[in-house]
Amino acid sequence: MHWKIKSKIQNAVSFLPSSLSYSIYYWIQRHFGSLRRTNPISTLTAAIETCKRIYEQGGFIENKVFLEVGTGRTLMLPMAYWLMGAEKTITIDLNPYLKSELVEEEIKYIYENQKEILNLFGSLIKKERFKELVKLIRNFHFSLQKILDFCSIEYIAPGDAANTLLPDNSIDFHTSYTVLEHIPIEVLERILKEGNRIIKNQGLFVHRIDYSDHFSHSDKSISPINFLQYSEKQWCKFAGNRYMYMNRLRHDDFLNLFESVGQTIISVQPDIDQKLYELLSNSDFKLDEKFKSKHKDILVIIGAWIISKKNC
Numbered sequence: 503m504h505w506k507i508k509s510k511i512q513n514a515v516s517f518l519p520s521s522l523s524y525s526i527y528y529w530i531q532r533h534f535g536s537l538r539r540t541n542p543i544s545t546l547t548a549a550i551e552t553c554k555r556i557y558e559q560g561g562f563i564e565n566k567v568f569l570e571v572g573t574g575r576t577l578m579l580p581m582a583y584w585l586m587g588a589e590k591t592i593t594i595d596l597n598p599y600l601k602s603e604l605v606e607e608e609i610k611y612i613y614e615n616q617k618e619i620l621n622l623f624g625s626l627i628k629k630e631r632f633k634e635l636v637k638l639i640r641n642f643h644f645s646l647q648k649i650l651d652f653c654s655i656e657y658i659a660p661g662d663a664a665n666t667l668l669p670d671n672s673i674d675f676h677t678s679y680t681v682l683e684h685i686p687i688e689v690l691e692r693i694l695k696e697g698n699r700i701i702k703n704q705g706l707f708v709h710r711i712d713y714s715d716h717f718s719h720s721d722k723s724i725s726p727i728n729f730l731q732y733s734e735k736q737w738c739k740f741a742g743n744r745y746m747y748m749n750r751l752r753h754d755d756f757l758n759l760f761e762s763v764g765q766t767i768i769s770v771q772p773d774i775d776q777k778l779y780e781l782l783s784n785s786d787f788k789l790d791e792k793f794k795s796k797h798k799d800i801l802v803i804i805g806a807w808i809i810s811k812k813n814c
Contacts, residue, residue, distance in 0.1 A: 505717035505724060509740045516743035527745055528601065536720075542578045542608040546622060548679045549582030552708050553626060555809055556675060559768065561706060563626075565589045566674035569700070571663045571693065572596075572681030576604045577655060579679060584653040585635070586626050591654065592668070594661040597744065602646040609649065613639045664692035668700045676701050680712040684747055687759065694763040698812040707765065707810045711756060714804040716748060717741075725781055726804045730793045752796055753803040760810045769809040778802040 515527045531537040553563050564587035570579055573595035580591035612619050613636060620627060638652055650657055658666075676697040682690060697707060714726035717740075729737060729750060741748055751759070753772060760767055781787050782798050793801065 503720060505721040505728075506740070508717065508720065509746065512741075512745045513743050516745060523744075524598070528599075537575065537604065540576075540604055540607045540611070542576070542611055543618075543622065545576065545578035545679075546582045546619070548710065549579045549586070550623060550626060551807075552579075552677055552679065552710070553583070553586050555708055555769070555771075555807060556706060559706060559809060561675075563587045567672065568592070568675045568677055569663075569666070569668075569673045569697070570594070571676070571678040572684075573600055573657060573659060575599050575601050576608055577649065577653070577657075578608060579677075580655040581609075581635075581649075581653050582623075584655070585623065585628060585631050587628050587631075589654060590656065592656045592658065592666075592673070594663045594666065595657075595659040596661065596663075598659040600646075600657060600659060602644075605646060605649060606644045609635075609639055609644075612636075664689060664696050666696055666700060670699055671702045673700050674702055674705045676705065676707045677709065679710045682709055682711050682756070683713060683716075683749060683751070686747075686749055687751060687755075690749075690759060691763055694760065694765065698764055701812060703812070703814045705811065706768075707760070707808075707812075709808050710805070711808065712805045713751075713753060716746065725778065726775060727778060727781070727801060730789055730801070731787070733790050734792065750792075752793070752800050753806055754796070754800050756806070756808060760808060764813045765810040766813055767808065767810050769807070771807040772803045773805040774802050775804045776802070778804075 511530070515523050515530070518526065556563065563583070566588055568580065568583050568588055568591040570591055570593040573593040577600070580593050583591050616636060620632065635652070642648065685693065694707070701707070715724065715729040718724045718726050718728055729748065732740070737750065757767060757770070779798060779802055782801060
């Protein structure tokens with residue numbers, strides 16, 4: 503679908519009353535979009551990649567408490583944390599996107615593809631927990647609440663990651679996966695400051711950020727930095743809605759943000775799209791004034807893992 507048509511649909515649906523808007527947008531995604539077929543592998547992989555980075559920093563997962571910013575439609579990230587030994591995951595979402603039927607479909611996939619799941623996790627999985635989960639799936643009538651309880655997941659939506667009401671120093675890992683790019687910078691600042699309050703002194707912030715124009719994910723006729731051609735006012739007309747808002751912060755902006763709230767960056771793993779160097783040298787590609795001062799080496803970064811810790 504052409505990205506401007508998708509934009510018009512999203513904008514139209516977002517103008518509806520919240521409950522109706524959520525239902526209609528879900529119906530569209532379910533019948534015409536990314537939710538036509540569910541497969542938990544990519545989300546489980548995201549959780550595994552998160553935990554690998556924790557291990558790389560000398561941390562460990564067993565009996566630790568995770569906070570996930572941005573639950574989304576399913577519970578695969580917190581379920582994966584539990585399968586790898588986490589004590590608990592608190593998952594917070596501004597919007598109540600979680601869908602019981604999608605969770606049911608994805609745990610059914612796990613049950614029917616056990617060998618694939620075990621191979622995916624490798625040595626990271628706690629096999630006894632996996633056996634317990636398989637046994638539960640086999641023997642019970644699906645209940646979202648039972649899955650939440652069984653996997654030690656606390657779901658909060660609508661919730662505010664900038665005001666969690668959690669005790670000081672109560673979590674070990676503050677995580678998100680392709681979520682922070684959808685949050686305004688002033689809200690991000692509050693979320694990270696709240697993270698500083700609730701995370702333990704030795705805790706880690708582990709965030710995967712997608713800097714690309716998300717319209718390019720489904721419309722291959724545009725580049726991952728297509729949206730950098732538009733002014734803030736112009737871009738707001740295309741994506742200033744609850745379903746497609748992108749803050750368009752670049753890699754250097756995020757690094758500065760983490761440091762400005764009292765954190766130390768301890769690891770950065772950027773994804774560079776080499777093809778964008780050529781595009782940026784093309785006179786037909788016109789960057790908006792907001793991005794012209796950015797070095798090409800920053801503009802070609804389309805995603806990154808950023809791992810940080812609070813300054814004690």
